[in-house]
Amino acid sequence: MVWTPVVLYLSWVSYTSLAQGNTRLFSSFTTEYSIPVHKYYFPFIFLLGMILWSLLEYLIHRFVFHMKPPASNYYLITLHFLLHGQHHKSPFDSSRLVFPPVPASLVIGFFYGVLRLLLPEVLGLSVFVGGLCGYVIYDMMHYYLHYGSPKKGTYLYGLKAYHVKHHFEHQKSGFGISTRFWDYPFRTLIPEETFKKED
Structure with missing residues (x-):
């Protein structure tokens, strides 16, 4: 309810701004070799933001939420418990599944500021809004993985089983929530269980 209207509005702002044809990549370094960013690139830039979010989701879950405070x-122990420890202690507490909007806005604002520093304004906004959409999907998916009943054999059924294993069996692996993708290159994939057939 909070972030979806923001995603829709900023997507419109990004697309219409790119449509003006003023956005160029590398223009702060050179005007002769700068690359124009056309409005038709917006879906790809948006998708890049979603992919970057999925990586960020993995890194935050692994290195912040599963840090080992001294x-x-x-204070660090208390912060860790409030951020994620309580969620592992009571995984079906619905008030611990979605990050509240006020603290989330501080984190989101920080990442927006970083992108504004690194990229031209409209390009940074386009990547940001894709990442914000990825965050919304992640939040909804995480809630569904705890409370939903996906059909056996579906993608979400596999993710739910994977996430349940992370909670109850493999807390040092399986850090991907909306996708297992990043668990592969970082070698934190939960091993597949094999069951011997009884004769």
């Missing part, structure tokens, strides 16, 4: 640091 046993002597009360």
Whole structure:
């Protein structure tokens, strides 16, 4: 309810801004060799933002939510428990499945600022809105993986089984939530279980 209207509005702003034809890549370094960014590139830039979000989702889950704070640091232990420890302790507590909008807006604002520094304004906004859409999909998917009943054999059924294994059996692996993709290159894939057939 909070972020979807923002995604729709910023997508419209990004597309219409790119349609003006003023956006060029590398224009801050050279005008002679700068590359124009056409409005038809918007879906690909948006998709790039979603892919970057999926990587960020993996990295945050693995290195922030599953960090090992020093046993002597009360504040880091408390922060870790509030960020993710409580969710593992009570995985079916519906109030712990989606990041609240106010703290989420601080994190989202930080990443928007980083993209504004690294890329031309409209290009950064286009990547950002794709990432924000990825975040919305992740939040909805995470909630569904805990409370939904996907049909056996579907993509979401496999993800639900994978996420349940992360919660109850393999907390040091299986950090991908909306996709297992990043668990492959980072070698944190939960191993497939094999069952011997009984004769």
